[in-house]
Amino acid sequence: MTTLPAIIAAARAGALDYASAQFRAGGFEAATTDPAALSVKGRLLKDRALRSHGEQRRALFAQAAAAYASADALAPAPYTLINVATLTCLAGDTGTARTLAADVLARLDAADIAETPYYLAATRAEALLLRGEVRDADAALTRARGHAPDAWEDHASTLRQLALIAECTGTDAAWLDAHRPPRSLHFAGHLSLLPGSADSAAATTAIAALLNRENIGFGYGALAAGADLLVAEALLARGAELHIILPVTRETFIAQSILPYGDVWLPRFLAALEQASSVRELSRIEGPYVPLATELAGEVAMGAAALNAARLQSGAVQLLIADQGDGPFGGGGSAIRDGRIWQASGRRQHILRYPRAQPRGTGGVNPQPGHRCLAAILHADVAGFDELPDADVPAFLGHFTASLGAAVNSLPTSPLHVRSWGQNLIIAFEDVADAARAALALQQGFNQRPAGPDFPASLALRVAGHYGIAHTAFDPFAHGQGLYGGAVTLAARIEPVTPPGAIYVSEDFATALFAHDTGGLHADYVGDHIPPRSRDTLRLFALSAA
Structure with a gap:
C-alpha cells in the first residue's frame, strides 16, 4: 500500500512524476479532510512549480498555496501557514502574502509551539521578509543561526527560501551573503616542495592567508607529499573539515606519492589522515602510478567541493600550487587538467607558484593500459x-x-x-x-x-x-x-x-x-x-x- 512518507521520499529522490502518480493511485487526491495528505499535495505542487516557468509556474504555486491553506484550516500550524504565505507571494500576490505573514507572526507570538528554536526563528525571518522588514528579518536569521551554529544544511534550506522571496518581492538579497556557510576548497599541487625550505615556508604562509581571506571551512583533495600536505595542514589548523580523496588505496598511495619524496612526509601524511573528516579510496589499482586514477580523483575532488558548496548555498574556490612551467597552470599534467576544468566552470580560482625542488620525472609511471x-x-x-x-x-x-x-x-x-x-x-x-x-x-x-x-x-x-x-x-x-x-x-x-x-x-x-x-x-x-x-x-x- 502506498503511504505518504513513501511518496515524500520519492519526491525528495527527484521522482516527481512517480510520486504524483502514487499520490493519485493511493486515493490521496480525494482526501480533502486529511491535513497530512493536503500538505503532501502542496509539497508536490511546489516541487513541480520550481521546475516550471512563467505563468505555469505561478499557477502551480497558487495551487500549492491552496492545498497548504486547506491543511492549515484543518490543523493550524506555523509550518502550513508560512507555506501558504510564501507560496502566495511566489504566485504573484504579494499583498495577500504580507497579510498572511502578519498572521504567521501573530501565531508565533501567541503560542508555545513544539518546534526547535532554529525553526521558529527562521520562520520568523521568512515572515518578516515577506512583509518587507529586511532589517528585522536579518536579526531573526542571526538569532536562528545562533541557536544552531553548525546546522549548515538547515541554514542552506532557509537561505534558498529567503532567496526565492527576495526575488519575487524585488528585494535586494545581498544581505543574505553574511549568513552563508563557509566556502569549500578544492586543492592540488606539485609534490616537489622540500620540507623546511624557504619556498615551503612561504607557501605555508600564503596558503593560510588565502584560506582566511576566502573563509574556507571545507577542503577537498588528495594528500600527496609537498603542496597537498601543506594545504591539508593549513585547513586542519584553522578548524576546517578536511576531506581526502585518494586515487588508490592508502598503502599504494604511500608507495607512489609519499615515500619517493622523503621519509619526513610519512608521519605528516598519517597525522592528517587521522584528523580528516572523511577519506575515500577510489580504486584498488596496485603497482606503479596510473595517471587515469589521478584523473578520476581530480574530477571527484573538484566536484565534491562544488557539490558541497551548492548544497550549503555557499561558494567553491580552487587553490593550485603550480610550478614555474609555461602556461597559467605550470607544467604539471594534473594541475593543467584540473585548472582547465575548474576555469571552464566559471568558479573562482587561485594559483600560487613555487619552483620544483627536483625535476618532474616519469619514473615509476605505468602508462595508461589500453584495457x-x-x-x-x-x-x-x-x-x-x-x-x-x-x-x-x-x-x-x-x-x-x-x-x-x-x-x-x-x-x-x-x-x-x-x-x-x-x-x-x-x-x-x-x-x-x-x-x-x-x-x-x-x-x-x-x-x-x-x-x-x-x-x-x-x-x-x-x-x-x-x-x-x-x-x-x-x-x-x-x-x-x-x-x-x-x-x-x-x-x-x-x-x-x-x-x-x-x-x-x-x-x-x-x-x-x-x-x-x-x-x-x-x-x-x-x-x-x-x-x-x-x-x-x-x-x-x-x-x-x-
Missing part, C-alpha cells in the same frame, strides 16, 4: 514489470523499446557502450555529464511513451549510475567491445535500491559531475545504502533536472 578507461555507467530497469499480466508484456515491450530507443538515438553524444535484455538497459559514456543527461532523457522518454494500453501506475523506470575505471575487452557474444569490472557491477547493484521513477547515482558519479558546468542538474544526498550482494556502504545521490 582501462573512465566510464560513466547507467543501469536502467522497469520497476513493476514482473507484475504485468503476461498478455500485456508484448504491448509494453513495444512501448518500452520505442520510447527508450528514441531517447538513446536522440542523445547528442554517442554512448561508449549499450546493451539491453528484456526490460533492462546498460548504457555507458566516457563523459559523466553525457551520462547524466542520458539518464534524464531515459526517464523523460519513459514517462512520455506513446499512447497505448493503460499500464498500471506502479510501472516506472529506475536508473542507477556509477563513474569509475572500467576494463574493455572483446565480447564474443555481442561481437563487439564490452565493459567489465567493479565499476560496471556497482552500477547494477545500485539499481535495486533506487526508488521507482528515480535516478540514483554513486557519490563518485555525483561529485565528478559537479566538477563541470552541470547545466542546472541537481544531485541531492539520499542516504547511505548497502546494495544487494555488497559489503560496502554507499553514499547515494538522487539526480534530477532544475
